[in-house]
Each structure stands twice: as structure tokens, then as C-alpha cells.
Amino acid sequence: xxxxxxxxxxxxxxxxxxxxxxxxxxxxxxxxxxxxxxxxxxxxxxxxxxxxxxxxxxxxxxxxxxxxxxx
Numbered sequence: 001x002x003x004x005x006x007x008x009x010x011x012x013x014x015x016x017x018x019x020x021x022x023x024x025x026x027x028x029x030x031x032x033x034x035x036x037x038x039x040x041x042x043x044x045x046x047x048x049x050x051x052x053x054x055x056x057x058x059x060x061x062x063x064x065x066x067x068x069x070x071x
Contacts, residue, residue, distance in 0.1 A: 001054045002063050003047065004033040021046040032060065035067030 007017060014033065015026035024043060031037040032047070039047060044057045 001051075001059055002033075003029075003051075003055050003060065004063075006051050006055050007033060017047075017050060020050045033063075035063035035065075038064050 007014070012020075013026070014029040018024045018026045018029045021029070021043060024039075024046075028037070028039070028043075032039050032043075038060060044060060047055055047060070048057070
């Protein structure tokens with residue numbers, strides 16, 4: 001599942017997920033959700049935990065690849 005979809009389905013803002021992950025900004029979460037940036041390994045694991053495994057490293061990579069292909 002895409003991070004942006006997960007946020008929407010769970011009615012969470014970028015800032016709220018940033019708080020759940022800890023030590024990241026809402027802007028970082030926005031960039032990850034848009035596929036504009038790829039989180040580092042530590043944050044990928046935090047995203048997987050925060051989403052209960054619904055957003056995986058594969059999902060994040062696919063979103064990034066789609067964004068790059070569109071540019």
C-alpha cells in the first residue's frame with residue numbers, strides 16, 4: 001500500500017505520522033508519501049512498524065520509481 005493511501009485511510013496527517021515515527025519532520029513524511037524522497041533504512045523500519053506492516057520498503061521503492069519515471 002502506498003504511504004499516501006495509508007495516511008488517507010487512517011485520517012492521519014504528515015505531522016501525525018512524523019510524531020509516531022519520531023525524530024522526523026512532517027515535510028520528510030510528505031516527501032516520502034509523494035515518492036519524492038526515499039527514507040533511510042531506520043525510517044523505513046519505523047514506517048513499517050507505525051503502519052502495522054501495511055506500508056513496506058517495497059511500497060516505498062515502487063512509489064519512488066513511479067515518481068522518477070514520471071519526471
